[in-house]
Amino acid sequence: MQSLIGTGVALATPFKKDLSIDTEALIRIVNLSIDGGVEYLVILGTTAENATMNKEEREFVIKTIIEANKGRLPMVLGVGGNNTAEVVEELKTRDLSQFDAILSISPYYNKPTQEGIYQHFKAVAEASPIPVILYNVPSRTGSNVLPSTVIRLANDFKNIVAIKEAAGDMIQAMRLIKDKPKDFLVLSGDDMIALPIVLAGGSGVISVIAQGFPKEFSEMIRLGLNRKVDDAFKIQYLFSDCIDMIFEQGNPAGIKQVYQSLGLAENTVRLPLVKVDESLENRIDKFVKKNQ
Template sequence: MNKFHGTGVALVTPFNTDGTVDYQGLKKLINHLVDGGIDYLVSLGTTGETATLSKDEKKKVWDFTAEINDGRLPLVAGIGGNDTLNIAEAIKSFENNQYSALLSVSPYYNKPTQEGIYQHYKYLSEQSELPIILYNVPGRTGSNMSPETTCRLAHDFKNIIATKEASGSFDQFNQIMRDKPADFMLISGDDPIALPMISIGAVGVISVVGNALPQQLSSMIRLALQGDYKAALPIHLSLLEITRLMFAEGNPAGVKAVLKQLNICGDDVRLPLVKATEGLNKSLAQQVENLLSLV
């Protein structure tokens, strides 16, 4: 599973001004990421506004992403939710053989107990032919998957291969690193702390910022994984402000604003999300200009 070491990018889903999926924008984005040195692509995670896409749209985006990628990078499909049986059916009906793994978020809104979270993933594991990457993001789900639950799943099911951790808790990261199986991977789910997470054993990041700045981010991650923190640190520090701004008005409004500035795709999002404000656009544009001058 070394294919999931390094920089993964949670792809945005570009939209046309009429709200339909912008496939030409998605093609341009995929090529931008491949050329920028990204290691793998995640199609239809949270950043892809998956909650607002229909079943048919999801299938078309997955298929189109695989077609444009054309085997150049490993692919991960985001299939998660809070209805275990429904998600299991979606996993069983997923037929694209160009994807190497699934990313599945811990159930949101219902706020299950730790045993409920365990049983949810146990059921999905038993239904899935593809390896599963857990995704813990308490700020979105309303509940935290504990390190004990993460490691219990990792030990009990061989096709649960990694966790994307976005809890922000180094106590949690430390415990996972201490108690996990040797081949189970800790992946950062937060751009600003990917570097320090790698220092304790994380194998990389699944990034939002990387949509717009793949060269800078993948260079930093690569250096960190090589143990060259002295070279990685200046890049990490240079990305802190634009990362803060990208999330200031929610994801993916900020990163889509930058992608529009870079002429990769438009900045349209689907309700209930709205586009970045004029003030944020100006701040982001200044940061983009500063960063591009360093390349």
């Protein structure tokens, strides 16, 4: 899965002030990411606010991004949930021919055991006609997919090809990298430690900040993959404050303020999320204006 090495962008969904999808802004964001040099696009991840979109809106977002991409970059589609049967049904019925892989989150709210997580992803792998990227994000799901479970899945199912590891735990990421099968990819799901994970042997990142600063962030990851450490860390430290800021009051509220500061889209989110407060808005705006 060479297409998944480097920087993938977890695309947010821009909304107008009336909370409808801003089609033109979405196309601008896709083009900015592509022109900025990222390696692939991730559609309908958590950052997309797909939890607050209905089925028709989600289909519209998929269609719009496919058309905007025009086949230029590989694409990954988020297909996951906490109802295993429902996820399996979607994988069996959805046309996935446009996508290189699916990104599938570990079941949330239910808080399954490690065996339950294994059985869920076993069902996903057996149903999916394309490769599967596991997504571990304990802060959202309430349960951690342990390295032993990931390695078990990677060894048992050839189409489970990668993990988006967003536990924020460098030691856990290193254990994954140490014990994984040779061709299995460990992708950072945390922008702040993406470079350290790459330098430890990871294969890249599925990033939020990269859709605001695609040129700089994707270059940082490429420098890391090529072991140009000093140059990579110059970019890391330039953007570390902004990475903190875009997650300070929740994702995607922060990156949507970056959109507004760049003139790409409104900083509108749907409830239960709210936009960043005035103080954070000013700080992000100041950073963006300084680093445009």
